[in-house]
Amino acid sequence: MKLELDTPAEKTWCRGCGDFGILTAVKRAIQELVDSGETRHENIVIASGIGCHNKIVDYINVNSFDVLHGRVPPIISGMKIANPNLKVIGFAGDGDAYNEGISHLVYSAKRNIDITMIIHDNEVFALTTGQATATSSLGFSTKAMPKGNIEVPLNPIHLMLTSGATFVARGFSFDIKHLTSLIKEAVKHHGFSFIDVLQPCKTYHDTTQFLRERIYYLNEKGHDTKDFRAAWERADEKERIPIGIFYKIERKTFEDQLLKGKIPAYEKEIPSINHVIEEHI
């Protein structure tokens, strides 16, 4: 059944913005995930931080939570803890996920909570008119740093590998077919899944051409997604830029261990506290 995933909200991204590609891929992935019976329309929740990327929640007709800047991982983690039946997908900017909210990202990976984080990585704070983020390259000049960025960029794949993520991938916003399949895989993965999406920002950091010239498919080249070191090294590549799944393993999830099958959101009964009060007499 074709889902009605469009919304009345007018799209306000710049022409040529990579966010359009992500939007298309996500909608396709949702359609396919529902079609395949992986989940149901009403059990999907998406969330976003604050930035250009965050408008995506307005453009998809599913449950959504537009949370604060940097706080996507905890909001969807809370949902998952309350109701593990939900499929929760978080969208965050690079500024959002790697600057303001990096602690949460690291901890979500460490916990291996079954959430999916999709990062619109345009290497810039776009909505606030272009400042350097964690992933901006050295020398990147902005109004806030006219002399250029003096911090080495963070490697998100490395960070996630180090933090214990069990699904680490990279996508490209203009390779919609590939991205769609990554998103599907990520959502299906039982545990913390992460996709750093290379997303050209037409206005403040247009990498469209640069990326088109360098991108290749990691998983076509016999990369072993269980090999931590190989994943690490592939993420080091700079001349050519691999997209695909760097790493994927299975590990007990946080909510499975925490809840042991319980679903807090469905528990309607109020326990008697008399047996507890007894302890205090």
Add this chain to the structure above:
Amino acid sequence: MKLELDTPAEKTWCRGCGDFGILTAVKRAIQELVDSGETRHENIVIASGIGCHNKIVDYINVNSFDVLHGRVPPIISGMKIANPNLKVIGFAGDGDAYNEGISHLVYSAKRNIDITMIIHDNEVFALTTGQATATSSLGFSTKAMPKGNIEVPLNPIHLMLTSGATFVARGFSFDIKHLTSLIKEAVKHHGFSFIDVLQPCKTYHDTTQFLRERIYYLNEKGHDTKDFRAAWERADEKERIPIGIFYKIERKTFEDQLLKGKIPAYEKEIPSINHVIEEHI
């Protein structure tokens, strides 16, 4: 000249606490750093977070700032930016540095700002009477998690390597001689330096014996401190536990690039703004 580093403050750590070893090592290191002309007594500033560890600032007669839980890296970074002549040394608990304040730790390393972070890593929130922290092992049972910790522990060495730290070391609070020399090296290092100090907590997590049996000196075994991968692998060891310098390289520091020799704290002149106002006419 023997510095007067003792203070009137009564020591309130538990008998046998690893913090005593760190205190002794730090005082020795400070004495030796001043003796060797590396810095002057009045140019040293120490800072701490909140936890048992934080009492160290009360026990050393040098400039100090007992800041908020988790915020040691930014407070000493701010000092360094204002006055790069200062030698700033931060003390933080594992809870402090890896839970509440992990974002700052990652960014300080990324920036390679010339500060030193010494972590009292007792794998527990001690002062709040024993809860699991980032480094607590799986299954570690506490009053807040009676069924045991369900998160895999963070590897601080890996985290710092990933974040771009240029000096990454591990010490043991009861090997005072070794720790003293590590601290000296760290302070002398021009760039971000980090020491994870294995610190037994007598009361909530007594690892004294466990550690004494397993510790060995990394740098005695021909470890190449410029080799990232070797550092990574050594940090993976669990049967025996290496202490020493895992990694040490040179990279431009943040404040050198930012300040280019300027010392904001010394600049007393107020510039005329007339030439700027001109731009607005």
Add this chain to the structure above:
Amino acid sequence: MLDEVSLLVGGKAGEGVRSTGYIIGRILNRHGLNVFIRDDYQSLIQGGHNFSQIRSSSKETWSHYEKVDLIAALDQKTIDLHEKELVSNGRVLFDSEEVKYCGSGKALSIPLLKMVEEIKGLKIMRNSALIGVVAYLYGLDLTKVNAVLTKIYREKAPKNLALAKKGYEYAEKNFDRIGEIKRIDRLPKPLLTGNQAIALGAVKAGLKVYIAYPMTPSTSILHYLAGHQDKLGLTVVQPENEIAVIIMALGASYAGARSMVASSGGGFALMQEAISMSGMTEVPLVIVECQRGGPSTGVATYTSQADLKFVVNAGHGDFPKVVVAPGDTEEAFYKTAEALNLAWKYQIPVIVLSDKHLSESYKTTSIDENNVSKEEVKMANGGGGYKRYELTEDGISPLAFPGTPEAVIKVNSYEHNPSGYAIDEPELINKMQEKRLRKYAQIAADLRSRETVKIYGEKDADNLIVSWGSAKGAVLEAMKLLKRKFKFLHVIYPKPFPVWEVEKHLDKVKNVISVECNSTGQFASLLREETGFLVNKKILKYDSRPFDPEDLANRIERVLE
């Protein structure tokens, strides 16, 4: 016959002072008596000086008293520091091997350590011998002592029982009784801390997810709920920091589980952005703030009421919120339950404001779980065409949770239209802002049928004491000591401030005296903001200690002079 007793147990951290005090309290409680225990300890794990002040009476015990008739000293410091607090014919009980005493009180020297040695026990067990002595001194039943020790020490009980007996018998042989406490014939009530009552109250209003990061004096809620998670059907999580705590909790609320968080001032400060978001997104949450000495890290293990205005004004922007400040353990139970109900009924953040003195002091408490319930909330019926922020007359949009077929539940921290999509248009902004604020009127109306203030004392007294939160206990005790007549108005809801109740008391009296534990008179200032009334006689305490009833009574006398 003693009408009431007041004693102090002191020693170093790590010597079991707090649990000794607590056990004595439990034993007294088992005799059908009322008990209040205040624990005084520092931010350290071993050493320092800890003490418990225990008060017991057949009448309601609202507070500890600084004056005590017995000091039980595990170390010398206890005597040195507290001798001045002894009543004129008071006694000092101590371990003869570790402590010396030759003051004006009656010295009761006991070879506690020797007793421990005799049964090959651990040093810490001497406390049980001390408990035995105390039991004898107050004419308590050894069987009840044994019952409590058995319940607490389980497999370790036998040695402790033996020591209690030794202590009791030693005392019997060597000392006179202080007296026998007048007992009352009733079943013992639970002896609870404010934090335990908060935890249990939340559960009775449907709490399912509790999330917290440790911070004194809120940590005991975390420990208590984690320890009872199976019995109480809870999920308990301790995330990386306070921001994660509150955001996760909001995620849980959004997904359909009633959730709560707690912290103290510093951790609560980190939650401000999210509290404002709770207001904007209309995702309900209860936040417990246990105040401690401040500002900043402050005096971590001591008390204060200095976060009131910060809490009342929490979060940027205009949005409806509720702040409730229980004054005792009983209110802590009922009002926390009420807090959850209000949060979910009105889809707002509700803050339960406590402090170290309430959160960690024990009090014999009346709790009837049948008096609280999970109240009905306005739920959407059916999912089709669901609008999360539907404009309604009462401002409350029907709730629905993800998983509801056909409902698309869009929640937005950005200003939004009724469907939850971001908007910038002035007319819609007005509408949404007004919709949210309309809930205030509903809440105020609702609160009129709940207890928002309590009145004590003489209805027609000329002197009115106003106070809030845990200062209540000392006020009630002080009133017993005062000769003049007083009326006491205790405000339970700082926000919305129950002007409808408060205003009717203010101008009928000659004097209005405010009592609170902070240095600027925050409650008095709130009172003025809400009613215009200027309190001239402020009694403030800001040494991070709670009021002592006698001292408070004196200060009340003095301000009236």
Add this chain to the structure above:
Amino acid sequence: MLDEVSLLVGGKAGEGVRSTGYIIGRILNRHGLNVFIRDDYQSLIQGGHNFSQIRSSSKETWSHYEKVDLIAALDQKTIDLHEKELVSNGRVLFDSEEVKYCGSGKALSIPLLKMVEEIKGLKIMRNSALIGVVAYLYGLDLTKVNAVLTKIYREKAPKNLALAKKGYEYAEKNFDRIGEIKRIDRLPKPLLTGNQAIALGAVKAGLKVYIAYPMTPSTSILHYLAGHQDKLGLTVVQPENEIAVIIMALGASYAGARSMVASSGGGFALMQEAISMSGMTEVPLVIVECQRGGPSTGVATYTSQADLKFVVNAGHGDFPKVVVAPGDTEEAFYKTAEALNLAWKYQIPVIVLSDKHLSESYKTTSIDENNVSKEEVKMANGGGGYKRYELTEDGISPLAFPGTPEAVIKVNSYEHNPSGYAIDEPELINKMQEKRLRKYAQIAADLRSRETVKIYGEKDADNLIVSWGSAKGAVLEAMKLLKRKFKFLHVIYPKPFPVWEVEKHLDKVKNVISVECNSTGQFASLLREETGFLVNKKILKYDSRPFDPEDLANRIERVLE
């Protein structure tokens, strides 16, 4: 001769609407006229609908006006949305190739795009042609147009100059002038936004380190100071998040550099714990809070005054702080300088409270850098025996910075003794708390000699308007339109609230009307808290737009009926 003009430039984001408005403003300013520009834009980078409202007059221009005599439309939406704002004989200027207009106003159709093609320019350059047309319509000098364009476009200027000329000549040929603005003979003053004035004021009081994380509408301070860091001798840092921002800044202050940070409500919310620490540790800092529509993420690019009470009560616990809320760009300059001086003199956190309307609107501003200075602070002389928290009569302990030989400067977020070591003892807690609070008396005394309020209008009027912050501009303009007599009390310092000034105005009048941009009347509530005075006639606006003077005048009339 025109006494004043009011025009609107509108188009899509990315089409250069804001800079066109700004350039027109600069040209008017160059003619010695006063100018006020309000920019209206959304939280998006391309598309949407942006517009600038420009007002110019030989008299002081305190505000934009919604009513305009000219609409310059770069797109159709501009006309559709704003036609209703046109005065009865107004004109609509538009690009003949992109826009159609056949309304009641006079249509001025210009082939802007064609002009651009003729000189092989970029589409965005058509704005210069439009500027030329506007210049002609108001009788402005083309030489001044050229001067401004040259200054702004530098190497790109020639094509823009050519287009301006084309536009001017086209207009000359085809249109009548709207009129000539009455010029005044004086040197042009700078045309500044509130944020630029804040930045410059801080520099003149000794700012050396500026630290910020981007957040609308505070980001332009970051951009401005970073852009001028060399000229102004500044170090500018953009760290990982707002918590790092404020803690780093406190580190810089501790180390001896005057520092400042800025954010909007959400980022400011994240700084609460550190603000309390600034109070406790007595490490000075200036925090600029630029309010935007709220709560939460709110209406990110629009204005509001709804953070007042949150800001006044910022940080947990009792500690002295100052909040200053400038009402216009001039005050933004002087009061920010004052904020730094107060922060360092009293070693406290000082908050400069602005909002989008003040921070981002341009106003012709009088600034004399000689009227501000870095004021003296109490420094320690010599290092020996230095005690950071020495108990002094005025509560101010002499400052010293690390690097001072023999001084050991110990700063502590925990309660501490005069030397800075952590303590728990009640007597010392009292002393330190009182020491810190004594500074309030000093600050209040100091403020009595500074401008804490401003009075406008008729001294003996029966009607008093009270307001604060950027609402001032609209109030002053509205007063020009009102027939009745008004006195206007503008409060610049929300904390400490200047009761000594305010109280003398309140009871001499018949009506008190409060005017502010929030939905609960926060200033009125603060006024009551501080003076007991209850404002009955509140004029509130909370659609995230600033007041329009005409609308405000009507509302003032109405509340008085």
